[in-house]
Amino acid sequence: MVNYILRRLAQAIPQLLLISLILFLLMQTFGDPIASLGRRTPPRPADRERLRRQLGLDQPVYMQYLVWLVGNDWMKIDMDGDGVAETPGKRLGVLRGDFGNSLISKRPVLKLITERIPNTLLLMVTAEIVIIIFSLVIGVYSAVEQYSFFDNLVTALSFVGYSMPIFLIALLSMYLFSLNFKEWGLPYLPTVGMFDPEVGRTPGQVALHMILPVFSLSVISIAGYSRYVRSSMLEILGLDYIRTARAKGLRDNLVVMRHALRNALLPFVTLVGLDIPFLLAGAVVTESIFGWPGTGRLFVERTAQSDFPVLMAILMMTAVAVVVFQLLTDIAYSYLDPRIRIE
Amino acid sequence: MTTTALSQPSSQPGDTGLIILNPWQLAWRRFRKHKMAVIALGGLILIFAYIWLGGLLFARGQCIPIHKYVTGEAYANCNDTSMKLKPPSGEHLFGTDTIGRDILARTIYGGQISLSIGIFAAVVEVIVGVLVGAISGYFGRWVDDILMRITEAMLIIPQLFLLIVLAKALGGKVPEIHIAGRTLSGSVIVIILVIGFTSWMYLARIVRANVLSLKELDYISASRALGVSDARIIFKHLLPNTIAPIIVSATLSVSGAILSEAYVSFLGLGVQTPTASWGNMLDSAVKYIQSAPWLWFFPGLLILLTVLCINFIGDGLRDALDPRSTRHI
Numbered sequence: 189m190v191n192y193i194l195r196r197l198a199q200a201i202p203q204l205l206l207i208s209l210i211l212f213l214l215m216q217t218f219g220d221p222i223a224s225l226g227r228r229t230p231p232r233p234a235d236r237e238r239l240r241r242q243l244g245l246d247q248p249v250y251m252q253y254l255v256w257l258v259g260n261d262w263m264k265i266d267m268d269g270d271g272v273a274e275t276p277g278k279r280l281g282v283l284r285g286d287f288g289n290s291l292i293s294k295r296p297v298l299k300l301i302t303e304r305i306p307n308t309l310l311l312m313v314t315a316e317i318v319i320i321i322f323s324l325v326i327g328v329y330s331a332v333e334q335y336s337f338f339d340n341l342v343t344a345l346s347f348v349g350y351s352m353p354i355f356l357i358a359l360l361s362m363y364l365f366s367l368n369f370k371e372w373g374l375p376y377l378p379t380v381g382m383f384d385p386e387v388g389r390t391p392g393q394v395a396l397h398m399i400l401p402v403f404s405l406s407v408i409s410i411a412g413y414s415r416y417v418r419s420s421m422l423e424i425l426g427l428d429y430i431r432t433a434r435a436k437g438l439r440d441n442l443v444v445m446r447h448a449l450r451n452a453l454l455p456f457v458t459l460v461g462l463d464i465p466f467l468l469a470g471a472v473v474t475e476s477i478f479g480w481p482g483t484g485r486l487f488v489e490r491t492a493q494s495d496f497p498v499l500m501a502i503l504m505m506t507a508v509a510v511v512v513f514q515l516l517t518d519i520a521y522s523y524l525d526p527r528i529r530i531e
Numbered sequence: 532m533t534t535t536a537l538s539q540p541s542s543q544p545g546d547t548g549l550i551i552l553n554p555w556q557l558a559w560r561r562f563r564k565h566k567m568a569v570i571a572l573g574g575l576i577l578i579f580a581y582i583w584l585g586g587l588l589f590a591r592g593q594c595i596p597i598h599k600y601v602t603g604e605a606y607a608n609c610n611d612t613s614m615k616l617k618p619p620s621g622e623h624l625f626g627t628d629t630i631g632r633d634i635l636a637r638t639i640y641g642g643q644i645s646l647s648i649g650i651f652a653a654v655v656e657v658i659v660g661v662l663v664g665a666i667s668g669y670f671g672r673w674v675d676d677i678l679m680r681i682t683e684a685m686l687i688i689p690q691l692f693l694l695i696v697l698a699k700a701l702g703g704k705v706p707e708i709h710i711a712g713r714t715l716s717g718s719v720i721v722i723i724l725v726i727g728f729t730s731w732m733y734l735a736r737i738v739r740a741n742v743l744s745l746k747e748l749d750y751i752s753a754s755r756a757l758g759v760s761d762a763r764i765i766f767k768h769l770l771p772n773t774i775a776p777i778i779v780s781a782t783l784s785v786s787g788a789i790l791s792e793a794y795v796s797f798l799g800l801g802v803q804t805p806t807a808s809w810g811n812m813l814d815s816a817v818k819y820i821q822s823a824p825w826l827w828f829f830p831g832l833l834i835l836l837t838v839l840c841i842n843f844i845g846d847g848l849r850d851a852l853d854p855r856s857t858r859h860i
Contacts, residue, residue, distance in 0.1 A: 347842060511687060
């Protein structure tokens with residue numbers, strides 16, 4: 189087991205390096221981050237030159253990548269532009285946990301992101317719980333009641349849900365539950381932000397503001413997963429051991445929940461585990477629409493500003509999360525299904 | 532679903548004639564049994580009719596700023612700021628947008644762009660995916676190792692992130708293009724390539740798995756013994772036998788690509804105006820979510836209907852071409 193984990197990680201490292209190099213090169217073509225510093229663009233070319241030097245943007249691309257990766261505290265850099273390297277570098281590099289400074293706000297990227305991560309996680313974990321509960325309940329029920337009215341209705345709805353762009357769900361739900369409910373004098377949900385600044389950041393406020401984003405994030409996944417649970421439940425319910433269990437006179441609930449569901453859950457675990465990090469992508473659109481201060485919105489904002497240290501950090505953290513979740517999913521699967529042994 | 536017998540007794544009693552069906556006819560029979568897929572096929576034909584013929588019917592009128600009677604895409608791009616944000620009316624059935632363009636005409640020409648992006652991006656995806664999968668599966672060893680590691684590396688980053696980064700990196704670098712009398716923003720080509728190159732990975736894995744199992748069969752060994760070239764074995768003997776999953780996944784990638792285009796354009800990094808697409812029509816919709824719901828409702832609905840139809844057709848094709856495969860949705 190330990191061997192397996194080590195081997196998988198060893199395999200992932202070159203992949204992460206490769207992807208980081210490709211992304212880094214792509215971001216070089218984003219346009220000049222100095223030119224797009226917002227309204228605080230230094231007017232004089234000399235200042236611009238100095239700024240480029242300070243940020244290390246005057247270096248060739250491969251040097252910039254190396255500095256990004258391993259830092260530059262082992263060498264001296266030329267800060268004043270006289271051709272003599274005199275100032276010792278301060279960057280530690282990503283491998284030692286230093287993601288550099290934002291080109292726009294000059295703050296450490298790590299700090300910028302760790303401020304946002306809890307917000308995104310709050311949204312994602314809640315959405316994931318909602319997704320798992322609803323897709324299990326809907327999936328199991330429509331498998332047990334196959335071809336009933338409920339099953340057919342859910343089948344139709346899940347196709348619609350699965351074909352919905354997330355922003356359409358977000359816009360529709362915002363339009364209906366927030367704006368129209370307000371107009372009709374009904375209790376309505378807030379649209380943007382994390383809390384009402386007049387009330388402050390209380391748990392109740394945050395929960396209220398989370399309802400619509402979580403709804404938007406979960407609909408598509410529920411539509412897909414509930415189909416998946418349904419088909420794997422149907423497959424299992426047709427097996428001999430279920431007939432045996434029923435023939436013994438076990439209660440129906442017990443057969444479905446204890447005997448069938450447990451086995452039907454196995455592929456579901458894999459599916460959910462592998463998809464969790466990809467919810468982050470859904471969060472990009474959802475957070476942008478609902479003005480949720482998370483990493484997804486940060487990503488969109490910073491893309492417009494070509495702030496590539498921040499973008500690289502978000503991308504690489506996501507990539508590591510994907511790798512870790514793939515590994516955890518494999519381990520969980522082998523633990524849950526004794527027929528699978530990890531070599 | 533059980534497969535239909537190769538021959539069916541004809542309906543005439545006493546007639547011993549047999550109807551021999553080729554595999555495509557058999558597939559069509561199975562497809563017809565999937566009612567929703569047939570309805571969806573009809574729906575998709577209607578959508579195609581709307582975007583290819585609708586321009587003749589609805590896209591014509593006086594363009595006041597230039598004092599000219601215009602038709603076609605010129606009408607869709609005609610901005611009359613005195614008419615901005617008008618709700619649906621007899622003159623503008625779907626209303627007008629933030630700078631006074633007719634939304635109905637824009638959904639028609641935007642639909643042409645969105646569907647073309649969907650189809651061409653799927654073509655790019657299928658070419659890359661099939662080539663990578665076939666080469667990887669057929670040659671094995673280090674070729675397989677390298678290609679599969681690259682595939683996995685691509686899968687590590689969620690597609691939307693890749694789309695955003697690539698669209699931003701390539702955006703504005705392709706000049707305007709002129710096709711069939713239309714001037715299109717170069718971003719259309721960029722988006723096609725970007726979507727195609729970020730979505731081939733799953734198809735490559737499917738093709739590779741199929742090629743891996745097929746290449747062990749005797750007829751492939753026989754071809755090799757006869758000295759048939761590798762390329763011919765791949766394209767003549769292996770790929771035709773794995774056509775079913777390729778067709779199914781190509782169909783579903785069209786809907787995936789339409790959604791991807793919508794996401795990227797929604798975030799402002801996709802197709803650039805004045806060229807309309809269903810995605811970029813939604814671009815500024817959030818600001819007008821309540822004051823002008825027609826801005827986002829019509830293009831949003833068209834995206835939903837198109838994607839829904841294609842997904843149903845894909846599902847029907849899966850049943851028809853690949854009866855043994857399990858259905859996920």
